[in-house]
Amino acid sequence: MQSEPDEGERPEKLIHRLVAKLRHHAFWDSLLIFGPPVGAAIYIIALLFGAAWLGQIPMLVSAALVLVLGCLAVVLRYRPSAPSVSAAAQLLDRQAAAKDHFLTLATVEPADWPASFLSRLRRETSGFGHRVELKRDFPYRLKSSAYWSFGLSLLAAVLISFLLPLTASVARPGALQDRLRTLGQEIALKPGLKGLGEDLLALAAKLDEAKIPREEKQAQAQELKKEIEEQQKKEEQKDNRDLLGQAASALEGVDQQQAGGQERKDQQKGGGGVQSDVRQQGQGKSEQSQGGSGDSKGDSSAQLSTELQQGKTTQGNPKEPGPEKNQQPGDAKQGNEPDPSRSGKEQNKEQMGKTEGGSKDGAGKEKASEEPPPQGVSPAERFYKGGEGKEGVKNARYVTVQLPEEIAADGKGESRATKETKGSRARTQVPVSNVPLPAHVPNAPSEKQQVPIEYRGMIR
Amino acid sequence: MGKGEVMEPEQFREIFRRLETEVQKVIVGHDDLIRKVLIAFFAGGHVLLEGVPGLGKTLLVKSLSRALGMSFKRIQFTPDLMPSDIVGTEVLTDANGRREFQFKQGPIFAHVVLADEINRATPKTQSAVLEAMEEKQVTVFGESHILASPFIVLATQNPIELEGTYPLPEAQLDRFFFKLLVAPPAPAELREILKRTTGTETDDATKVLPDDDSETVNAMKYLLRQVMIAPPIEDYVVRLVHATQAEAQNGGPAQTSVKQYIRFGSSPRGAQSIILGAKGNALAEGRVHVSYEDVEKIILPALRHRLILNFQAEAENISADQVLGDIIKRVPRN
Numbered sequence: 001m002q003s004e005p006d007e008g009e010r011p012e013k014l015i016h017r018l019v020a021k022l023r024h025h026a027f028w029d030s031l032l033i034f035g036p037p038v039g040a041a042i043y044i045i046a047l048l049f050g051a052a053w054l055g056q057i058p059m060l061v062s063a064a065l066v067l068v069l070g071c072l073a074v075v076l077r078y079r080p081s082a083p084s085v086s087a088a089a090q091l092l093d094r095q096a097a098a099k100d101h102f103l104t105l106a107t108v109e110p111a112d113w114p115a116s117f118l119s120r121l122r123r124e125t126s127g128f129g130h131r132v133e134l135k136r137d138f139p140y141r142l143k144s145s146a147y148w149s150f151g152l153s154l155l156a157a158v159l160i161s162f163l164l165p166l167t168a169s170v171a172r173p174g175a176l177q178d179r180l181r182t183l184g185q186e187i188a189l190k191p192g193l194k195g196l197g198e199d200l201l202a203l204a205a206k207l208d209e210a211k212i213p214r215e216e217k218q219a220q221a222q223e224l225k226k227e228i229e230e231q232q233k234k235e236e237q238k239d240n241r242d243l244l245g246q247a248a249s250a251l252e253g254v255d256q257q258q259a260g261g262q263e264r265k266d267q268q269k270g271g272g273g274v275q276s277d278v279r280q281q282g283q284g285k286s287e288q289s290q291g292g293s294g295d296s297k298g299d300s301s302a303q304l305s306t307e308l309q310q311g312k313t314t315q316g317n318p319k320e321p322g323p324e325k326n327q328q329p330g331d332a333k334q335g336n337e338p339d340p341s342r343s344g345k346e347q348n349k350e351q352m353g354k355t356e357g358g359s360k361d362g363a364g365k366e367k368a369s370e371e372p373p374p375q376g377v378s379p380a381e382r383f384y385k386g387g388e389g390k391e392g393v394k395n396a397r398y399v400t401v402q403l404p405e406e407i408a409a410d411g412k413g414e415s416r417a418t419k420e421t422k423g424s425r426a427r428t429q430v431p432v433s434n435v436p437l438p439a440h441v442p443n444a445p446s447e448k449q450q451v452p453i454e455y456r457g458m459i460r
Numbered sequence: 461m462g463k464g465e466v467m468e469p470e471q472f473r474e475i476f477r478r479l480e481t482e483v484q485k486v487i488v489g490h491d492d493l494i495r496k497v498l499i500a501f502f503a504g505g506h507v508l509l510e511g512v513p514g515l516g517k518t519l520l521v522k523s524l525s526r527a528l529g530m531s532f533k534r535i536q537f538t539p540d541l542m543p544s545d546i547v548g549t550e551v552l553t554d555a556n557g558r559r560e561f562q563f564k565q566g567p568i569f570a571h572v573v574l575a576d577e578i579n580r581a582t583p584k585t586q587s588a589v590l591e592a593m594e595e596k597q598v599t600v601f602g603e604s605h606i607l608a609s610p611f612i613v614l615a616t617q618n619p620i621e622l623e624g625t626y627p628l629p630e631a632q633l634d635r636f637f638f639k640l641l642v643a644p645p646a647p648a649e650l651r652e653i654l655k656r657t658t659g660t661e662t663d664d665a666t667k668v669l670p671d672d673d674s675e676t677v678n679a680m681k682y683l684l685r686q687v688m689i690a691p692p693i694e695d696y697v698v699r700l701v702h703a704t705q706a707e708a709q710n711g712g713p714a715q716t717s718v719k720q721y722i723r724f725g726s727s728p729r730g731a732q733s734i735i736l737g738a739k740g741n742a743l744a745e746g747r748v749h750v751s752y753e754d755v756e757k758i759i760l761p762a763l764r765h766r767l768i769l770n771f772q773a774e775a776e777n778i779s780a781d782q783v784l785g786d787i788i789k790r791v792p793r794n
Binding site for chain 1: 466469686687688689690691692693747748749750751752753793794
């Protein structure tokens with residue numbers, strides 16, 4: 001009878017080595033699947049923090065949460081995929097063509113079987129064990145899921161880092177100011193940095209002012225950033241340096257926000273989006289009324305204020321009796337609200353006539369649609385607070401109103417008149433809504449209402 | 461071999477191999493059949509051989525008994541065969557001037573019994589044999605008589621000429637360890653058969669074991685039961701047998717074919733037969749542990765007579781082997 005194999009070459013040891021190796025593989029598989037998304041998520045959180053979308057504590061909490069979730073996912077995926085002893089033994093059997101020697105040896109209860117059989121089995125299995133080399137026969141291979149995970153995470157991170165500066169100024173315009181204020185207050189408390197802190201607070205206040213042009217805000221932010229960076233270089237204390245670094249990155253965010261806002265404004269101007277068109281139309285109209293042409297629609301604001309003073313509601317009541325609606329000036333109705341009963345040709349003709357006849361009016365509109373709004377001029381009268389305007393509008397409230405859906409849907413952003421005159425006029429854009437208030441205007445109305453019938457003419 | 465002495469697996473394998481060789485001298489081909497009959501013998505089971513007449517079923521059994529050195533009896537089952545013709549009866553004898561009833565043993569009292577065309581006898585007679593198979597004893601006039609040990613019944617039945625036959629009830633079929641199908645010989649085997657049987661010299665099986673060496677046979681039987689089986693392989697057998705049960709198939713691995721064709725699945729005896737048969741196969745191959753391959757080699761003979769197929773299977777000419785093949789394919793090893 002052959003002797004028992006040495007402790008060093010016991011097949012049980014080989015099985016346990018393989019189990020450890022395969023568990024290691026399973027762990028790496030899980031890590032490589034969930035690691036990249038966790039990394040990307042942390043990167044995105046850092047980006048949001050840099051762009052001042054997230055404060056320090058939310059950033060730390062969300063980063064910690066992502067890490068915890070990532071660890072949990074790794075563990076949850078690893079546990080079922082980690083091979084058992086019998087699975088590893090079966091792999092060895094398959095590799096060594098051992099006819100379940102490893103499996104039997106790994107799983108039988110030694111006390112239940114004759115010792116002579118066990119030692120014989122161990123001896124035979126040991127012979128098969130020499131056919132297996134773990135490093136060669138069970139190498140670690142990256143799974144396709146790891147490649148996918150890495151690729152998708154990278155894509156997400158790249159997309160977010162490109163999109164974030166574009167959206168930074170839209171979604172939370174006030175966050176940067178808040179951050180600047182916080183940082184300003186913190187910096188002002190530091191000895192020798194009080195001036196910088198106050199400058200930051202002043203900039204934050206300036207950013208809230210809608211009247212100040214973007215270029216000015218951007219220039220001031222850049223200037224302050226330079227100052228802070230210079231101060232940061234001079235600073236000896238690490239805490240102060242870090243604080244100044246944070247302020248510099250927040251100012252970078254301000255710079256991007258202002259630049260992004262300007263860019264978007266330019267795009268809207270060129271592309272003829274509804275919002276920019278409406279604003280430009282309003283400006284055009286104001287020119288027209290200055291010109292004092294015969295067309296009475298330029299007087300819309302005055303008419304609206306008069307109506308408001310008379311206590312008329314701006315919300316259209318469909319059950320309201322007809323005479324009120326009919327009280328509107330006939331020329332305004334004719335000029336602005338196309339009558340569906342009239343033929344398209346007639347309407348077209350009328351439009352053409354209007355364009356040709358009122359050259360000043362037409363020029364004004366064209367100019368308005370192409371040129372940017374003048375910087376530094378006083379805002380439209382309706383932006384005044386109650387009692388501020390020339391006309392002395394008091395207690396006026398503003399809502400965003402929309403034309404009836406049928407008109408909007410019919411024209412896909414353009415009015416019927418625009419559609420009909422498309423062939424003759426290159427850029428005749430009539431808005432389908434009135435002016436939405438800029439994002440920085442306080443108490444901006446959050447809800448939209450359909451424009452009452454009696455006011456549709458004025459908006460046109 | 462001394463009493464209580466444990467046999468070595470190598471010894472088992474050697475005897476087994478010699479027995480196979482001796483029977484193969486007489487029976488051409490059917491190597492797998494011979495091995496399975498020997499496995500059933502050492503596992504303590506009985507075998508039902510099914511095949512058309514003239515394929516050497518009777519010769520196989522005779523040769524086996526000769527090689528084993530065991531007593532052999534053949535019972536030709538006919539419709540008028542009575543249970544007493546098999547188990548024996550009390551006869552009135554005159555001994556020393558005294559007349560008394562004495563039990564006269566029937567042909568069942570042999571180590572190897574060939575029940576030829578068992579399906580031709582009436583159910584009453586069949587049940588007498590089947591009771592003896594299960595209990596390893598017979599009772600005549602209230603007195604129990606122990607049968608010889610080792611004891612094996614090799615029953616044959618003809619799949620054709622079913623007129624005037626009494627098909628074995630399912631409960632009695634379950635008592636057979638294996639059901640083996642005797643296939644017609646291949647052309648090369650037939651040529652060899654002709655060469656061996658039509659010449660002047662004919663081979664005959666020689667004894668491998670001494671006459672009535674029940675100790676060696678029992679030691680071999682004991683050794684077979686000591687063969688190791690890994691729990692995952694036992695689980696596999698359990699899953700296989702469970703998969704044959706139509707009522708247990710709620711989304712199980714073999715749901716389609718089992719639900720479609722099986723009326724009743726295998727009993728626990730089927731699982732016992734698979735494991736003992738697999739152990740015998742492992743020892744015959746020189747191993748002291750069962751492998752998945754051993755199990756898969758044994759499933760068909762161990763389960764084919766234990767599945768009760770429904771009318772649809774009969775109508776579509778689906779055999780138990782086809783359904784089992786589907787089950788083996790669908791039930792995963794782990």
